Amino acid sequence: MSYLKGKSMSDLREDNSAKIIEIVLKSGPLSRSEISNISGLTKASVSTITRQLIDEGLLEETGFQEGNKSVGRKRKNIDIVSEAKYVIGVEIGVKTIKSGIIDLKGNLLNELKISLNTKSEKTIINKTIDVIKKISANFKKNEILGVGIGATGIIDNNKGVVIKSPNLNWNNVNLKKEIEKQISLPILIDNNVRLMALGENRFCYNWGEIPRMLFIHAGYGIGCGIILNGELYYGYKFGAGELGHTIVIPDGPTCTCGKNGCLEAFSSGHAIISNYEEVKADSKNYLFEINNIILEDENGINYANEIMSKAGKYMGVSISNLLNLLAPDLVVLHGELFDSESYYSNVEKYLKSNFFGVNDKILTKRSKLNEKAAVIGAGALIIDRILLKK
Amino acid sequence: MSYLKGKSMSDLREDNSAKIIEIVLKSGPLSRSEISNISGLTKASVSTITRQLIDEGLLEETGFQEGNKSVGRKRKNIDIVSEAKYVIGVEIGVKTIKSGIIDLKGNLLNELKISLNTKSEKTIINKTIDVIKKISANFKKNEILGVGIGATGIIDNNKGVVIKSPNLNWNNVNLKKEIEKQISLPILIDNNVRLMALGENRFCYNWGEIPRMLFIHAGYGIGCGIILNGELYYGYKFGAGELGHTIVIPDGPTCTCGKNGCLEAFSSGHAIISNYEEVKADSKNYLFEINNIILEDENGINYANEIMSKAGKYMGVSISNLLNLLAPDLVVLHGELFDSESYYSNVEKYLKSNFFGVNDKILTKRSKLNEKAAVIGAGALIIDRILLKK
Structure with a gap:
């Protein structure tokens, strides 16, 4: 029930200080006046708090704003000290x-x-x-x-x-x-x-300028991180985000989890390797790794294309379902599977064809942080x- | 960027006043001391704010707490005035x-x-x-x-x-x-x-004691209201909650929206009536309404049972997907379709069999407010x- 907590003066001071740090992280360098406009705090409050944060070494003045033609004092910029x-x-x-x-x-x-x-x-x-x-x-x-x-x-x-x-x-x-x-x-x-x-x-979108973001990792398994209203969403008992175990084909093939027709049974690295093992059952010394399969796919080998395309199709359908349910601002795709043209082109295709509603954008981007x-x-x-x- | 706003003293007073009203709506009648414990506000602040709200006629003292054996003054209860x-x-x-x-x-x-x-x-x-x-x-x-x-x-x-x-x-x-x-x-x-x-x-769960709640309406169409962190969730351009247009069978039958295999093409009143029209193509003067079909289903008519069961199955699969994605505390079911035993028993069955994770409860309840x-x-x-x- 923490959202029911009232706030004391000292909570207020701490909250306002954290807000100013967040504003500068997000949009800095900024003048005190700009911080005042964004936060709604008086210039006096902003001055007091920024002075304290500068003294602590967290913020610093980084010179005067350019192009400032107003009469009177030039405005100094304030920014985060990265290495504070x-x-x-x-x-x-x-x-x-x-x-x-x-x-x-x-x-x-x-x-x-x-x-x-x-x-x-x-x-x-x-x-x-x-x-x-x-x-x-x-x-x-x-x-x-x-x-x-x-x-x-x-x-x-x-x-x-x-x-x-x-x-x-x-x-x-x-x-x-x-x-x-x-x-x-x-x-x-x-x-x-x-x-x-x-x-x-x-870190890639100015400290949270994308308030509703879904992050989909497709590697050996499939996972999903959900950010709603600017915060990580956990769900009851931390159970949210099990995209890999949503059903994409009811009564479909058995997943490692024991259920039938999960997305992970079609579109994960694990499923792709399983399908490959069936096709190449007689080949000795073949290294069943996702990168090898992506390579054969790129080299135009038919069964590699087919397996990757099918996997991408169901990933696309599942992402379209997420869009229709949660209407995020951005879906970030992470993991080497999305590097495969066969996989990714079907993700895009089925995502678009199954999208419903009046929204004018379907925005997917590759992860910028990758393996880090x-x-x-x-x-x-x-x-x-x-x-x-x- | 409203979440970046700092707060002034006057914001603080208003916020704390609204918090106290919410606490009393949620858990009243309560003593000032209990309000102070829940809100974290000092007893002095609570007294000032409740006095003001009593003067405005929004709150009232409703007698002394029972079973209060402490020495000193008995604690008076405070409650919302329903008709204020x-x-x-x-x-x-x-x-x-x-x-x-x-x-x-x-x-x-x-x-x-x-x-x-x-x-x-x-x-x-x-x-x-x-x-x-x-x-x-x-x-x-x-x-x-x-x-x-x-x-x-x-x-x-x-x-x-x-x-x-x-x-x-x-x-x-x-x-x-x-x-x-x-x-x-x-x-x-x-x-x-x-x-x-x-x-x-x-109104049915003490003013929001269920912070993560999904509300599923299955009537002629299918809709979904999503409450996360205690608040309605809207998504980009108010597009969230289109459960009826999530895909339940890729490449399935065409939905009224033009896509293929949407939940609404299987599990809505519209889909059920369509399926019924095919079966009863030659019957004259039959009134194709959901209630009639539910009645025939209750009377054990085979094709009614089959159509309703299939519709319930895909609704169950879709709800299990919601559970795996969002891990809500409660799913509320609304609409006459859930009154059908054939439909509802399959909702329960497929919801349970497709549920993944470590959560120990899958809680679905019928709507208490119904058509109101x-x-x-x-x-x-x-x-x-x-x-x-x-």
Whole structure:
């Protein structure tokens, strides 16, 4: 019931300070007068708050505005100091742990990636702690706002618990608690595809200028991060976004989840590899990997084209359903499958032909953060929650 | 960018006053001390604000709390005065205009329903104005907070314009402006199914204790009202909720919208009647109405059972897709189709068998407001926007 909370004067001061930081992150550099216009706060309040934030080193004056012909004092611009604070982003995958330090404008520094050849909770947690210690070794503790960690599966992001991760074979792992034992920084855990969505939304579109954005990851599995009203949407028990397990053909082929006709049984890397294994059942030494299949598809091999086209068709139908249900401003596509012309052209085709309504745009874009989306998004989570108090 | 607005002291006072009204609407009667606990506001602030609201006649003291054994003064309860203000709700349908006066607790008074046998904008607007004047004749203007109006179709609820209503055959009708010419009260316009969702959420579940609720209307057509984070969700250009035009069988039969395989081509009253017309092509004088078909279904007539069961199956699949995507707390089902055992049992069956994830509940309930949902919901819109400043 937090939305029912009233606000005290001190809440108000903190909220207004966070709002000003957000406005400058989004649209800076800006003059105090522009910040006052956007926020609706008086110029006096803006001056007081920006002075304090400049003293803290978070904001800085970056010279005078150009083209300012008004009589009187020229307006000074104010901007975020990118390196005032840093955040740590980590993605725990099935085969790798990726990590990096991210500054306040999303620049990725000190990347570190290590391989995993185990699903052991203990080993992976220890390796994660090692990685965090290594990449942050040259930073002072007060320079770092916190550590964001993304993992596959259904994750309780309030408690920082991996409830169920079929890919990692984890159940009810309290990742936050385990990491906090060794790292004395704020730790936040979330689903990796949700973090990809957040990172793309915050750092590639002026800190959230796209309020309704769907982020679709199609790799070995299919996931969907949903941003509505500018915020990540989680649903009851963090269950939202299971696009891969929506039904695209009722009574269709069995999915790995045990149900029939899920999108993931048609349009995921897993399904594509399965279909390929049937076609190439007799071929020895063939490496069944998505990139190999995309390559054969590009080389015009018929069965590769067919398999990829069919997979793309059902992805397009599913995205059209999302458009008709949620009417987002933007759909961001992530993962190597969308690089395949056979796949992607059918996504576009079926998305368009099944779209309903009076909207005049259907906007899909490729991810700009690509394979770094989850790590950068984990950093965005820390900025959102800790610096901007969202 | 309204979420970027800072807040002044006077915004704060208004917000805190609206929060207290909402808390009492939701959980009243409550003591000042309980209001202070829920809101986080000091007891002094709560006392000042409640005193003012009592003076305005919106709140009242309703006696002492029972079972209060603490030493010192007994705590007085505070509650909403249901009849402190009224709102007017109107639904413009294809065949009728329904209307009513609603008090602050959702009680419907002075109902008035008139028939329509035209789609003429001018006639319908004039009849709507007449209806509003008639039902409010015995009320003083300052007793009425405003008029909420629901209509079918895609509606710009900011401007109060019916952008496109295939059922009414209207395009770009500025309903708000036309009504305001004759009625000097605040007027808000919205889609009728969205208002049904809002009315159910506000008046049947303690003013929004279900933050994520989907409301599915299955009548002649299919519509869906979406409440997320406690608020109606509209999407880009008010396009969200087109559940009827999500694809349930790719390349399936043609829908009235021109696409193939939409849910509405399988599971709507329209589709059921079409299927029935094929089966009973030679029967004269048969009245092809949903209620007749449901009756034959109840009487065990095979082809009625088959048609209704198939329709229910695809509705169940579609609802399971909604659950997997949005993980709502509750799905409310509205419309006579859900009264059919053949239809409803398949909704339940396919919803359950296609549900994925770790959630331990799949909660569907029948609408409690039934055919009055849109009129009452139109009233809820006025309370939300005008009294609670949402």
